[in-house]
Amino acid sequence: MSAQNESKEQAAATTDATKEITSKVGAVDLNEKKEDEKPAETVQDTDSKNDDDDDSNMPITVDSLCMNCHENGTTRLLLLRVPFFRDIILESFECPHCNYKNNSVKAAGQIQPRGTKYTLQVTQPEDLERQIIKSDYGVFSIDTLGIEAPKGDGQLSNVQGMLMNIRDALSADQPVRKALDEEVWAKLEALIARLSAMVEGDEKELPFTISIDDPSGNSWIAPSPRDEGQRYKRTDYPRTREQNEELGLAADAGVTEGAAITVDADGNMVQTAGDPSDLDIVDGKVYTLPAECPGCAKACFVNMQQVHIPHFKEVFIWATVCDHCGYRSNEVKTGGSVPEKGKKITLTVESREDLNRDLLKSDTCAVESKDLDLSVQPGTLGGRFTTVEGLLTEVREQLHGQIFSDEDDHAPKEATESAANITPIHTLSAGDSMTTSDKELWDKFFAKLDSAISGQLKFTLVLEDPLANSYIQDIFEPAPDPRLKIEEYERTDEEEEELGLKDIKTEGYEGEEEAKRAAKEAEEEEKKKYEIKIEEKH
Numbered sequence: 250m251s252a253q254n255e256s257k258e259q260a261a262a263t264t265d266a267t268k269e270i271t272s273k274v275g276a277v278d279l280n281e282k283k284e285d286e287k288p289a290e291t292v293q294d295t296d297s298k299n300d301d302d303d304d305s306n307m308p309i310t311v312d313s314l315c316m317n318c319h320e321n322g323t324t325r326l327l328l329l330r331v332p333f334f335r336d337i338i339l340e341s342f343e344c345p346h347c348n349y350k351n352n353s354v355k356a357a358g359q360i361q362p363r364g365t366k367y368t369l370q371v372t373q374p375e376d377l378e379r380q381i382i383k384s385d386y387g388v389f390s391i392d393t394l395g396i397e398a399p400k401g402d403g404q405l406s407n408v409q410g411m412l413m414n415i416r417d418a419l420s421a422d423q424p425v426r427k428a429l430d431e432e433v434w435a436k437l438e439a440l441i442a443r444l445s446a447m448v449e450g451d452e453k454e455l456p457f458t459i460s461i462d463d464p465s466g467n468s469w470i471a472p473s474p475r476d477e478g479q480r481y482k483r484t485d486y487p488r489t490r491e492q493n494e495e496l497g498l499a500a501d502a503g504v505t506e507g508a509a510i511t512v513d514a515d516g517n518m519v520q521t522a523g524d525p526s527d528l529d530i531v532d533g534k535v536y537t538l539p540a541e542c543p544g545c546a547k548a549c550f551v552n553m554q555q556v557h558i559p560h561f562k563e564v565f566i567w568a569t570v571c572d573h574c575g576y577r578s579n580e581v582k583t584g585g586s587v588p589e590k591g592k593k594i595t596l597t598v599e600s601r602e603d604l605n606r607d608l609l610k611s612d613t614c615a616v617e618s619k620d621l622d623l624s625v626q627p628g629t630l631g632g633r634f635t636t637v638e639g640l641l642t643e644v645r646e647q648l649h650g651q652i653f654s655d656e657d658d659h660a661p662k663e664a665t666e667s668a669a670n671i672t673p674i675h676t677l678s679a680g681d682s683m684t685t686s687d688k689e690l691w692d693k694f695f696a697k698l699d700s701a702i703s704g705q706l707k708f709t710l711v712l713e714d715p716l717a718n719s720y721i722q723d724i725f726e727p728a729p730d731p732r733l734k735i736e737e738y739e740r741t742d743e744e745e746e747e748l749g750l751k752d753i754k755t756e757g758y759e760g761e762e763e764a765k766r767a768a769k770e771a772e773e774e775e776k777k778k779y780e781i782k783i784e785e786k787h
Contacts, residue, residue, distance in 0.1 A: 315344035322349070337382065339405065354382060354403035360496055361466025362544040362576055363485040368392075368460040369408070369470050370480045374450030377409040380471040383461060386496065387468035391415065393457035394443065408459065408470075409448055416444040464492040474690035482626050487543055498546035530555050532563070540569065544576035556634075561720045564609065564634065581632035583611055583718035587750065590737040592717035596637070596710045597732040602724060604638040604704055611718035613748065616640070620708035621697055637710065637721070641702050649695060715744040 308327045315322035322344035329337055341352040371377065382405055383389055389398040389411055398415055406414070419441055427434040446454045461468045472481055488496070530536070535554045542549040549571035557563050568579045598604060610616065610633045616625035625644060633640060700706035712719045717737075723730045745751050 317349040318347040320346040364464035366462040367470040368482040372456040384467040386465045387463035493546040542571040545574040581634040588717045591715040594712040595734040607722035609720040614714040614719040
């Protein structure tokens with residue numbers, strides 16, 4: 250049995266104890282145990298101690314099976330809140346009988362509704378110190394070299410540490426490779442040399458790109474206030490059915506595609522036939538559609554309403570509600586054909602009137618304000634139909650809740666993330682994990698954003714949408730708006746590639762289909778002739 254499988258089985262053996270601990274543990278300390286302290290208590294001892302003293306500063310200790318020698322070992326659990334991110338559990342296993350040791354990181358919260366992918370372009374040696382959390386389902390990649398680290402035990406490290414792990418893993422079997430295949434050995438030696446240069450921050454290897462893709466949404470790369478443009482990017486995406494099955498989120502059996510769902514008198518979801526004649530969509534009418542919850546993969550409802558925006562187009566407001574796990578979300582989607590050009594909308598905000606303008610931001614729209622040092626990449630917030638003030642407020646709340654923990658004096662209660670019902674736990678405040686200069690930059694950024702939201706600061710806001718599906722209200726209609734500028738632009742090749750427009754064939758596809766059909770028929774005829782010849786021989 251491999252060490253990786255052993256680690257997973259050992260971790261599974263402590264799952265029940267972990268659930269019990271998360272509801273009982275008090276504030277814990279990261280300080281190492283002193284020599285004159287008593288040995289750590291077992292779960293039962295710790296429970297009784299927590300009842301008497303809520304200020305316990307010891308990691309939780311659990312007796313668990315060693316998968317190496319099958320004797321009893323010890324697992325230490327430490328609950329930790331990571332700034333910019335969420336709660337994690339640090340696990341450390343040690344067996345006194347065979348001296349087997351192992352450590353890993355587990356997500357203390359639930360599986361996120363969507364998968365996430367973080368991409369970082371490392372441009373300076375300081376980027377090597379950025380913290381990385383990789384869950385059991387996360388895949389870490391060095392995109393520049395085309396190297397991918399497979400899924401395995403969770404890790405809490407930094408960029409440099411992840412690079413060193415890959416380099417050391419490749420170096421481990423090099424003597425054997427040299428004896429078996431010197432050509433492969435030589436190629437890997439060159440690759441290992443490049444990895445070593447990256448670890449040291451050699452300017453010859455800068456910049457390079459890394460990424461971490463996690464369908465559970467529980468992996469993460471730390472952001473920086475100095476990130477500009479596309480250097481740091483987070484993308485949220487819906488999971489596939491295969492990914493849900495891998496995470497243990499299997500859909501309910503018997504729910505078929507295209508079927509409508511109703512609720513009986515007992516509140517149970519019942520599958521019924523849909524009405525194929527109800528095809529017309531009426532403005533303002535709410536339609537309830539069957540769907541699969543992205544959070545738990547069970548059957549849920551999606552409420553859809555078509556709304557017409559004056560002087561623009563029809564948009565669809567989607568609201569997902571799951572009665573099983575409580576998942577809720579809302580998003581705005583636009584319809585219609587793909588325009589030939591993208592659209593850039595520039596608004597100069599000078600008064601409260603401008604903050605109250607209606608605003609539609611599609612999923613493909615990027616938001617930028619150089620006056621506020623703000624840059625929101627496409628796909629970050631999804632589709633939103635709100636106001637200029639509402640968009641800035643949502644950006645502030647989401648970003649502030651990630652940068653500062655809920656125990657930080659700077660963080661408002663409504664801006665923090667849920668602690669996944671694990672309270673209280675040890676928290677690293679923003680000052681513990683970032684330099685003074687970084688903290689000052691974040692404080693200045695939020696102060697400037699607050700001034701803009703309150704109407705005290707004039708600024709310019711730019712929406713750039715390659716599909717031209719975004720909109721800002723013209724309050725001077727029909728007269729020209731002196732503070733609103735709308736431009737069309739040619740999409741770049743990169744935008745065309747990301748949107749999948751280069752794969753769309755609008756001309757000559759009829760002839761191509763006929764050619765494929767003719768080739769298939771010829772292949773079948775040839776197969777029949779071959780079968781006839783075999784029968785004649787017999």
